[in-house]
Amino acid sequence: MVENLASSGVISKEELSRLPGVPSQERLKKGPVAVIECAEQIPCNPCETACPKGAIQVGEDINSLPVLDEAKCTGCGLCIPACPGLAIFVVDVTFSETEALLQIPHEFLPLPQKGGIVNCLDREGKVVSLGKIIKVVNPKSYDRTPVVTVAIPKEFAQDIRAITQGEENGNDSYLRKER
């Protein structure tokens, strides 16, 4: 049952909890790990191919949902730009006392700069906090899907999934700030 996702495009916590690509609370507490928010049987397996540790399994029927082997996953993030659906994130709740690190794909201009402050949006696109850019990675192998690492308040680690750059940064006319 995926009512919320199917009717609004926003996956609910409850729907998320049933996905084989979403790590357990215990695993999350141990450090960076991939969160695969892929809830639909799509003929697709680049995530499996991309993982150097063999931590993601889709299997012979590539329509199967990706299964995360959370023991093998190191949270390297190579699966993030590989996912055509941009549905994989890496969450590290051990970053600091108050902050979590979030790695997200971000295919928009202008690319945020290290140290920059950005608005952080939840799955509905609501700004829930500010975040600080820790790292922006965009090698050729990522094929124009830059991966942005942003430090966010820990309590929103399972909510924030996108960033926009605020007006104060003098850009970003293309993203809605609120609904």
Place this chain on the structure above:
Amino acid sequence: MRIIDHPILGRIEPERTIRIEVDGKMIEALEGEPIAAALVANSMRLFRFTKKYNEPRGIFCAIGRCTDCVMVVNGIPNTRTCVTQVEEGMKIETQYGSGSIR
């Protein structure tokens, strides 16, 4: 308006610009682009008025199927602007109805 920078497609390479005349006004166009793109780049979106009810029309399918974007080009009415490339000095006019023969 032109989309100069794009996260996936990169920056538009500087190409040769040419000039075309639209309803008597000279505008700039990029060599090789269709007339419709040049017009939209110059914020023009109204291409013609229909015969029966004089309603405004513009681009609809952008691939030469629907013929909604036709204009009078170098005196020839019913020219599909979305698939006709600009040429230096081309004369383009808003089409009224099915155009006129002079």
Place this chain on the structure above:
Amino acid sequence: MLGKMAKETEVVVVGGGIIGSATAYYLARAGKDVVLMEKNELASGSSGANAGLTSTTWCPPGPLLQMSMASLKEYDYFSQELAWDIEFERCGRFTVCETEQQFEEMKPFVEVRNKGGNSLRLIDRNELLELEPNLSPSLFGAVFAPNDGHVNPLYAVYAFADAARELGAKIYEYTEPVAINAEHGCVKAIATNKGEIKTKYIINACGIGAPVVSEMVGLKIPIIPNREQMLVSEEMPPILNRVIINAGYMKDVQPTGLGDSAARKKSTQTVGTVCNQTKKGNLLLVGVNDFVGEDERTTFESFPAISEGILRVLPILRTYDVQIIRSFAKFYIYTPDQKPILGKVDGLEGFIMASGVNDYGICFGPIIGKLLSDLICIGETTIPIDEFNLSRFG
């Protein structure tokens, strides 16, 4: 069609083209209980795929000329009285001559027809170009037929059918006759794929399908399909005020005009030039004709053939790079003498022919409907149709 089909009626008209729908209309208007049946959709045969010409020019003096002129009067009335705009116009028609010889040949042609009651006029190049400035200045002259014109053939069929329906006629589409029951030389009923209807009269108003229906009562009729290919241009601003046909086409293709029908039948293909601009602005360009059975496909060769002829007459189409947007092929309802097959049939009371209208069905539809209605209701017709009886083929 919703609901059940009628069980009984006075007249069944088979064929939902212009002849059938007009006949149903006039019968209904005369108070007859009438059923019109069509095996596909209304106007899905030749009536829905032609240039919509209404012409008296070609008609030799006698019943054909009388009928064509009377039919135009019916269209006048019909286009004013009914809700549909059937785009009927007596815009006039030029039969253009490319050579002096053609022009000379037209002189006796005009004289004979005017004696019979038509009002054709020979005009020279200057007058022609004055009236139609977009025609080629290389043309020599033309025959001007002020009363000829055009109609939207689809709208005409729908309008007659609608009007008939309003007067109580029942119209069944996708209804195909499978057998005709006759007893003691009298029509009794018609069986269809949707059931049987008892009836006193059956009117065979089919086009190229007419032989199939006649065969049901053992009649052989000499109708064969003559394929005609046409092109349709994009919508253009008005470039023609009248219908244009070239004299060569009249000679080659037009029935009972100047042509030698025997020669025509033998020849595999004839190419002519007819151009008619519709109210919407599209040009209808005719055509290439040949005898290929019921093959409705168009041919590659027809495009350059038709285009060449039309460009000779209307060079402006090249100047304005006019695009062809469609082509189609349909059939003349060809008869050996190119006259229609109309009226009662010897030895079978109640069976009436209304077919064989060659390429003039659209023009003649209303008058044929009216005459056949008269034939059934009052037993005689205002224009004699005896010479069109099936018996002439022996």
Place this chain on the structure above:
Amino acid sequence: MEYELAIVGAGPAGLSASIEAAKAGVKVAVIDENAKPGGQLFKQIHKFFGSKEHRAGVRGIDIGAQLLNEAKDSGVDILLNTTVWGIFDNVLAVHSSNKIQRLEAQRILIATGASENTLAFPGWTLPGVLGAGAAQTMVNLHRVAIGDRVLMVGSGNVGLIVSYQLMQAGAEVVAVVEFLPQIGGYWVHASKITRLGIPILTSHTIKEVTGDGKVEVATVGKVDSNYQIVSGTERNFDVDAVCIAVGLSPAAELAWMCGCEFMYIPELGGHVPVYNEDMETTVPGVYVAGDVAGVEEAATAMIDGAIAGLAAAESLGYLDHNEYEDLKRGKRVSREVFELSRFRFRRMAKERFANKEGRLKQWSKT
């Protein structure tokens, strides 16, 4: 002009077919009416699904470039700015540089793709209302903005993907409306835009668009179970463009003209030509592949195109039967995976065609 195989349409299906056939030794022409080959691939700037063999994770634009290079390397003739306006048995009537020419071919593959459907509502003809695919063409191919504030009508994959791409091009998408209670496209595409703040309003439809000579206001409303707008639920969006993404229909005119038998399968976009395992239609020697054979996606178009190319090569004697069957089996396995997803329309088509399969087999062997 004479070729062994003429392919109409230089999109993913046509190019894939040309590569396979040319590699086998067939003399191939790909004909396209556009100035640039690639069909709609060159506006697909997103990464494709699938697995490695489907070029998964590669952006459509790059797949287009790859295919084009492969076709050229294989010796395929690509005739651009050339319109096929008719097929008369084995003669293709082509129009190019204002000339009409005959192109004779022993085999013909129709890979003409699909065209966008539209939706009629008050104001739908105003400049600024356009197809979502049209918007994608203008923005990604021609690099001009079709509007600053856009409403998207329809939440199929096209509606969702184009919404995302409009944002990448700097536009603001105010909402996606979907008259069904559920999103039509893949949910990951939906999530990609909702987290950027674009609401997807399911059970909503567009009521009208108003404006003085251009789009100014779009009114949408919630629909009840009969898909009628519930009065009082209307709301206005100030927009300067409205994109219509309500599906595609196969551009099957040439297949009709060839006399191919058709079947009506709404899930595949309407009337589609009936074809067999070799992608051959009911007219011997005439093949179809890609959206014209049923609207799906580029990945499946490429596989079907490849099968058609191989089949044409076999029927022309360039591949022996067993070799062909092996190659086809490989392609079919890679095709099957697309028939297991929620969008398993092709499998359904196959089932619907099944009762014709016997006849089709016969045709393909004559």
